[in-house]
Amino acid sequence: MTQQDRQRIAAGLTAGLSYREIARRLGRQTSTITREIARNGGPAGYRPQQAHQATVRRARRGTPAPPHPATPPIEAMEQEILEMEVRAGMPRTAARVHHDLMLSRDGRRTAAELARRLSVSPASVSVAVKYLVQAGYVRRERDPRRRRDVYVIDNDALYHSVVISRRQTLETVRVTMAVAETFGLDSPVGERLAKTAAFLEHISLDMIESADRWRGLLA
Template sequence: MPGGRLTQQERHRIAAGLADGLSYAEIARRLERPTSTISREVSRNGGPAGYRPQQAHQATVRRARRGAPAHPLVDRPYGNAAEEEIVELAVSSGMPRMTARVHVDLLLSEDGRRTAAELTRRLQVSPASVSVAVNLLVQYGYVRRERDPQRRCDVYAVDDEAWYHSIVISARQTLETAHAAMAAAEAFGPDSPVGRRLVRGGSFLERVIGDMRESADRWRPLLT
């Protein structure tokens, strides 16, 4: 796997990959580079929509000459390579990219709390994008919404209990699917091929979710 700084040719290939709509992970695979290298390169040089390989190469040369010190994570805008790596993992598991970015930014904040305005500024996106993302996170139990009476605004918070609540919500939704499958089996007839298939699938989901809930309840004290 190549190491060291990206070459100018690699930067042109990154730009081509972005233009083709490829993910950071796919671009990284084609260049035989870590995904974090690609995400960091793009985020530091205009983002996916504004990335220009020639300007990115020149900016890297200038930074190397200056030897500018890095700022602490808490003072920098979004774009740290570790953050981008976690975002890519969340996206690969099915979470929308903007939702993943908001979630990771909250997870890595000092106290796990940010206002919508803070998220908008750090992620450099529109308030509407942040609103859609946090609403989805709240819906699935990853984040809770609190009211700050002093600043008269909502604060979005994530803590260790969020992991438990997200599992409970996911389990409940999957259990609803299991029950729907069993109800459909009755409509088709439990002895029909379709009915038997639905009963087996529903029973499987029902038992797996039962085990998951018991495990979550048993290990919940680890979060406190």
């Protein structure tokens, strides 16, 4: 693998591409990309220059790189889910925190546990959980005995995220309609904005009605 290939891998990770998509763009096997990233810091710590230098050093020593087992299917699927969340717009560290909470036995972690498990700074965890709490994906509980916060993801978390998303959409509707009225509802701009607001309002109403109807599936 060339240094240019490794730079393209790093660019793909930064852009939130899946391993499969990076492999497709490089004309490589997905397993090759998975091993390359895993042996050189993982998705959060991959650095193309360091990865290339490590390969050169191994070649000079004449020592083959230690064999790496193929990524187990369940790990590959978990990675694909993580990449899908990133592509959907979730910040990568927030996606990793959300993913780790989803896979925890009781859906609970402290900030210290998250930082240790994900090998990220406490500050990064703080930013990530703030995003997740605001979006409704996670809620915060206080542990009075240990005097620290515990972050929890439960069966109702997805419903709350839909409610919060609807609230944000309705705020967008309100602002858009106000701007439309400023331009004048009979003007081309005002008419366009009014139609946009009406569309978003109806979509948000359908969304919350559907969420209420199927909430029992999360119980």
